[in-house]
Amino acid sequence: MANIQQVAQKAGVSVATVSRVLNNNATVSPHTRLKVETAIKDLNYEPSMLGRNLRNSESRLLLVLLPSISNPFYSEIINGIQTTAISNNYNILLCETDSNPDRENIYFNMIKNKLADGIISMDPAVNMQKLNELYEQYPVIQCSEYEEGGVIPYVTIDNEQAAYHAVKHLVKLGHENIALINSDEKFLYARQRRTGYERALQEFGFPIDETFIYHTQELKFSDGVQAMRKLLQLDRRPSAVFAVSDTLAIGALKEINASGLHVPEDIALVGFDKISFSNMTNPTLTTISQPMHEMGCTAARMLINSIHGEKIENIILDHEVIIRESTMG
Amino acid sequence: MANIQQVAQKAGVSVATVSRVLNNNATVSPHTRLKVETAIKDLNYEPSMLGRNLRNSESRLLLVLLPSISNPFYSEIINGIQTTAISNNYNILLCETDSNPDRENIYFNMIKNKLADGIISMDPAVNMQKLNELYEQYPVIQCSEYEEGGVIPYVTIDNEQAAYHAVKHLVKLGHENIALINSDEKFLYARQRRTGYERALQEFGFPIDETFIYHTQELKFSDGVQAMRKLLQLDRRPSAVFAVSDTLAIGALKEINASGLHVPEDIALVGFDKISFSNMTNPTLTTISQPMHEMGCTAARMLINSIHGEKIENIILDHEVIIRESTMG
DNA sequence: ATGAAAGCGCTAACAC
C-alpha cells in the first residue's frame, strides 16, 4: 500500500500538499488538487489511520463495554450507538467483559493507550472504582446502568416509575396478589424496580408480602424457571407476576405451562425490556419497552460531545407499557 | 498521560532502555530494569499502542464482519473468536454490516488503513468480489459462510450432511411427509441443506414434493410464521417440518400452536443452530448443533496464523443432532 | 498557494 510520500512524488508536490488535499484544506489550487487526486487514484492510496491518529492523538474509536452480547437487550442499544458513531465518523469497539475483571482491564488500558477515544459502559457489574478513576482523565458515559449519586454522566430510564406502571397495569386488571421476580438487589435498577413495585401496591392499599418477592442470581431463563417454581409452591398462589426482565418472564412462563396452568387465565405475566423474543412466545409477553435505539444514540452523542470537551448532563428517557397476550384475559 | 521520554528521563536512562524493559528484552541489567519499572509506576505510564503500532505497522486488532449481532447464532462464535484472540494478544472489532455495502466499505478500509490486521467474515451477504480483492493483499478468513470453489480459507460444518441427519431423524420416527422451510437459495448453505434434505428422502424412497419446500426471504421469526401458514394450507398436511434455522422453527411453532395443532403430536419440528432460545420454547426444540465456540476459536486461529504468514487449510467441523421435545412423541 | 521541517510515541539497528 502506497504512502503519502509516494503520492507526493507521483503528483510532483510535497507531502504537505497531499495532506491538504486529503483534509479538504481550502488553500490548494484546483490544478494541484487534480494532480494529487489523480496520483491517489493511480496508486490506489488509502491514508494510514495509524499515522494520522498518532499525529492527532485520537483514534476515532469508541469503546462499548457490555457484559455479554448474547443478551438481546443490548442489541438495539448497540445499533443506536453505532448509527450515531458512524455518522460522526467514529467507529465502535464492542467489548464483552463477561463480568471478568481481567478483560475489563484490557479495555480500560486501550483507552489509556490512546487506542480508543472514550467509553460507554453498560455493564452493571463494572468495577466502579476503576471506571471513576478512568473518568478523571478520559471521556466516560454510562448507559442504562449507573451509579447513584455518582459523577459519571449517564442516560437511562426511570426504573422506579417503569416498575410502578407495570404493577399498576396488573392492579387495574383486578389483580391483588402480585408477585415480583427481581434480580439481585446489589444492582441499582433492581432496587429501583422493587421500590416502584411497592409504591404501586401501597397506593392501592395492598400489603407488601415478602414471600411474593423472589430474588434471582442472574437474569437467565433458568433463573426465571426456578423463581416461578418457588412462587407456585406458595399456599396462597399469586394471580399475577411481574418479572424484571423478559428472559426471567419467559422462564416463568415455561414453568407455569409445565405445571399445567395457563397464562393469562390463571396467572398474568409482565416482563421488562421488550426483547424481540418476547413477541415470539405463546402467549406473547406484556412488557415494558425502553427506547433502546434512542438510548444508544443518546449515549453515543453524549460521549462524542464529551470527547469534544463539552459539559454533559444526565438524561432520563421515557418508557412504555406494551400490552400483549400474557395480560389479556 | 506520560510518554516513554518522560519515563526515560525520570529513570535516568534512554528511551531505548525503557522500550527494552517494556518488551521484556533480556539485555537489561536487573538494577536498570528496577529503576525503569519504578519510574513507570511513579508516572502511571501506559505505552501508547498508536506509536507502537505505527512503528511495527500492526494494530493487533481483528475485524469480525457479521450481518447483525442480534442474531443469537453469532454470539457463541464471537465468544470463541474473542477467547482465542485475547490469548494471542489480539483484540476483536465487531462490525455489524446490516448487509449494507457502505458499512462494509468502512470496515474494508480499516484493513487497508492498517487499523486492523485481518478480517473474519461471517456475512452471507458480503460482497465477494471486494472480499476476494482484499484477500489478495490482506489476511482474510470466512467463518460458517464461504464461497464454493473460492480461494479464501474457511471453517464451516458439512451443511448437507447436517440436513441429511435432521431429516433422517424424522424419517426414523416414521414421518413420510416432511416439509422443508428453507431460506433463499442464493445462499450456499441453503442449497447445501436442501440437497441433504433431498438425499435423505431419496435414500428412503420418498418422493420429493416441491409443494413441501418453502423458501423464506430472511431468517426472521415472522418468516417462519408465514412459511408455516402456507404449509398448513396444503391439502396434504406435512407431519414433520425441518426448518433451516431455529428462529424460523420458532415462528413455525407459533403458527402451529395458533392453528390449534400440537407439536410434536400433530407435527414434529426440527430447527437448526441450537440458539439458546431453542431450549426455552414450549415444547423445547429439536435442533442441529454446530460447534459454534470451536468454530470461532478455529477461525481466529486460522486468521492469526495467516497474519503470521502461514499457509491455511480449510476446516470442516462436526455437527450434532440435539433431540428434544419437539420430536419426542 | 506551496514547500520544508518538526514532531506525535515508539522500536530496532548500530555504536560503544
Added chain:
DNA sequence: GTGTTAGCGCTTTCAT
C-alpha cells in the same frame, strides 16, 4: 548493557 538515532505516516506551523 546501554545510548544514539533514524524512521514508521501523517499534520501543521512557519517560511516563502
